[in-house]
Amino acid sequence: MDDIFVLVEHRQGAIRDITFEMLMKGKQLCEKTGNPLTAVLLGNDAGAMAEELRDRANRVILIEDQKLENFNSEAYQRVLGNVVEKEKPFLTLMGHTAFGMDLAPGLAVQMKAPLATDCIDVMMEDDRVKATRQTYGGKLNVEVSLKPAQCSMVTLRPASFSVEDYSLGGEITRVTSPLAEEIPSKRFLEYVEAAAGEVDITQTEILVSVGRGIKDPENIPMVQELADSLGAALSCSRPVVDKKWLPKDRQVGTSGKTVKPKVYIAIGISGAFQHAAGMKGSGTIIAINKDPKAPIFNIAHFGIVGDLFKIVPSLKGKIGEALA
Amino acid sequence: MEIIVCIKRVPETAEADLVIDKTERDIEKEGLVFDINEWDNYAVEEAILLKEKYGGTVTAISMGPEEVNEILRKALAMGADQAIRLTDPGFEGSDGYAIARVLSRAINPLAYDLVLTGVQAEDDGYGQVGPTLAELLGIRHVAIVNQIEGIENGRARVHRELEGGLDEVIDLELPAVLTIQTGINEPRYVSIMGIRKVAQKETKVLGLQDLGMKLEEAGEPGSMTVVEKVFFPPVGKGAQILEGTIDEISDKVITILKEKGGVA
Numbered sequence: 117m118d119d120i121f122v123l124v125e126h127r128q129g130a131i132r133d134i135t136f137e138m139l140m141k142g143k144q145l146c147e148k149t150g151n152p153l154t155a156v157l158l159g160n161d162a163g164a165m166a167e168e169l170r171d172r173a174n175r176v177i178l179i180e181d182q183k184l185e186n187f188n189s190e191a192y193q194r195v196l197g198n199v200v201e202k203e204k205p206f207l208t209l210m211g212h213t214a215f216g217m218d219l220a221p222g223l224a225v226q227m228k229a230p231l232a233t234d235c236i237d238v239m240m241e242d243d244r245v246k247a248t249r250q251t252y253g254g255k256l257n258v259e260v261s262l263k264p265a266q267c268s269m270v271t272l273r274p275a276s277f278s279v280e281d282y283s284l285g286g287e288i289t290r291v292t293s294p295l296a297e298e299i300p301s302k303r304f305l306e307y308v309e310a311a312a313g314e315v316d317i318t319q320t321e322i323l324v325s326v327g328r329g330i331k332d333p334e335n336i337p338m339v340q341e342l343a344d345s346l347g348a349a350l351s352c353s354r355p356v357v358d359k360k361w362l363p364k365d366r367q368v369g370t371s372g373k374t375v376k377p378k379v380y381i382a383i384g385i386s387g388a389f390q391h392a393a394g395m396k397g398s399g400t401i402i403a404i405n406k407d408p409k410a411p412i413f414n415i416a417h418f419g420i421v422g423d424l425f426k427i428v429p430s431l432k433g434k435i436g437e438a439l440a
Numbered sequence: 441m442e443i444i445v446c447i448k449r450v451p452e453t454a455e456a457d458l459v460i461d462k463t464e465r466d467i468e469k470e471g472l473v474f475d476i477n478e479w480d481n482y483a484v485e486e487a488i489l490l491k492e493k494y495g496g497t498v499t500a501i502s503m504g505p506e507e508v509n510e511i512l513r514k515a516l517a518m519g520a521d522q523a524i525r526l527t528d529p530g531f532e533g534s535d536g537y538a539i540a541r542v543l544s545r546a547i548n549p550l551a552y553d554l555v556l557t558g559v560q561a562e563d564d565g566y567g568q569v570g571p572t573l574a575e576l577l578g579i580r581h582v583a584i585v586n587q588i589e590g591i592e593n594g595r596a597r598v599h600r601e602l603e604g605g606l607d608e609v610i611d612l613e614l615p616a617v618l619t620i621q622t623g624i625n626e627p628r629y630v631s632i633m634g635i636r637k638v639a640q641k642e643t644k645v646l647g648l649q650d651l652g653m654k655l656e657e658a659g660e661p662g663s664m665t666v667v668e669k670v671f672f673p674p675v676g677k678g679a680q681i682l683e684g685t686i687d688e689i690s691d692k693v694i695t696i697l698k699e700k701g702g703v704a
Binding site (some may be wrong): 403 | 536584663
């Protein structure tokens with residue numbers, strides 16, 4: 117078989133967006149090559165999810181097992197290793213997500229499959245798999261080719277492909293789980309939600325957001341004052357939370373919150389994709405950064421290339437005047 | 441508790457102007473400032489914290505030329521007990537898989553309970569080396585660890601960061617590889633004096649032959665992926681850049697805010 121496999125990602129009963137993005141890309145590849153597109157779904161009592169995916173692939177392989185209720189890379193690797201061995205898909209797509217980052221490398225080693233991670237595009241040229249990925253925090257694109265192999269694997273970066281509606285009217289194939297018993301060496305125990313803070317940054321119309329460029333916790337009050345003068349909430353990018361300058365509930369991005377305010381002012385934020393994914397749906401994005409090549413300027417509507425320590429105080433003064 | 445921590449020396453490029461080199465497969469490295477990969481700095485701190493809590497030793501391992509000694513010394517100054525540098529012309533051009541393979545050969549003969557790596561490197565960003573290394577060593581792993589709750593009876597209880605502010609709690613058997621996420625701790629500061637103090641400590645240097653590896657097992661021949669070319673990301677429509685004096689720019693922002701609903 118020359119299928120393209122897409123590993124379905126789901127959590128707490130819901131299929132995650134990355135699944136549909138991978139299926140969309142998979143469909144585009146299959147249209148060119150004529151290969152069938154197969155979604156592979158591992159779960160417990162997952163029939164409804166399989167139905168939801170039918171239109172998105174030529175086939176849905178459904179493997180149900182109580183032991184697959186929650187994601188566990190070891191259980192997944194055993195089951196997928198089994199399916200890949202039997203079906204020999206030409207290419208297997210997984211998400212470059214918490215799920216795929218835990219699973220794909222081990223599976224690739226087991227299957228002796230070349231793996232390209234965190235790709236923003238994947239191509240097939242003369243029976244070879246090629247991919248585009250980013251390095252240096254998104255400042256450089258790299259075209260890589262995978263070694264020729266019977267089976268290749270690629271993990272795709274979330275939000276790299278827009279999803280359109282289509283219908284392939286696929287069939288559902290049930291496969292018996294090869295897992296005989298629980299895997300004692302690695303066990304999922306529970307989910308833990310991040311504690312909620314006093315401000316809900318998903319609910320405000322204006323966000324003033326601060327990143328690594330703020331340099332020192334002593335400078336946080338300066339941006340807080342700007343936020344206050346606008347009636348905005350203060351949010352931030354990951355490095356500010358990592359350094360404990362602001363609490364976790366203020367973090368915008370894939371591992372934090374997704375926000376869509378009317379206005380988002382990004383101050384000293386470079387705009388790595390993890391951050392961009394959490395704020396690119398904002399109405400108007402204004403970015404202040406001293407690096408004219410910072411990726412944030414690709415998604416911002418308005419940009420200011422300059423020193424935030426000069427611009428922020430000036431802006432705060434002007435807003436005071438405007439509101440006076 | 442015997443802990444191994446794998447670290448990488450990377451160029452700081454957040455505010456640098458990148459230039460593509462003649463090969464068109466990488467950037468010009470000259471003039472860039474190098475330091476320990478941010479994720480790895482957290483991994484070293486976590487290793488030291490575990491040593492302080494459970495006893496044992498910490499061994500720092502890095503791959504690369506002599507300059508890599510800078511970050512190995514930094515790890516020693518933070519509290520690591522010994523350092524190993526893997527260096528060989530045959531390692532050059534290794535992808536994530538080949539790097540993991542070299543590391544696995546160096547780590548395999550050592551006694552260890554835990555191997556820590558950063559989640560990913562600032563330069564290549566594969567996010568692949570730790571879990572690949574675990575599979576090659578035939579041991580468990582957890583990727584994106586943001587808390588180690590405790591270690592007892594040969595098992596560890598750790599938190600793993602998922603998307604959207606959600607964590608997953610995992611119980612796993614040791615030995616294991618954990619890939620460490622930024623923010624898990626507050627890495628201690630090391631002074632130049634601290635680094636000088638450990639300058640005399642010997643770093644073990646190992647090459648391809650010492651690891652019993654063949655040329656085709658590392659570097660580009662041992663890699664699963666090959667870089668064809670690098671290029672700057674296409675710039676989309678991009679932001680409309682506001683120009684002028686600080687004063688004029690601020691006025692323009694006020695106008696935009698008034699139009700877009702930022703200011704009443």
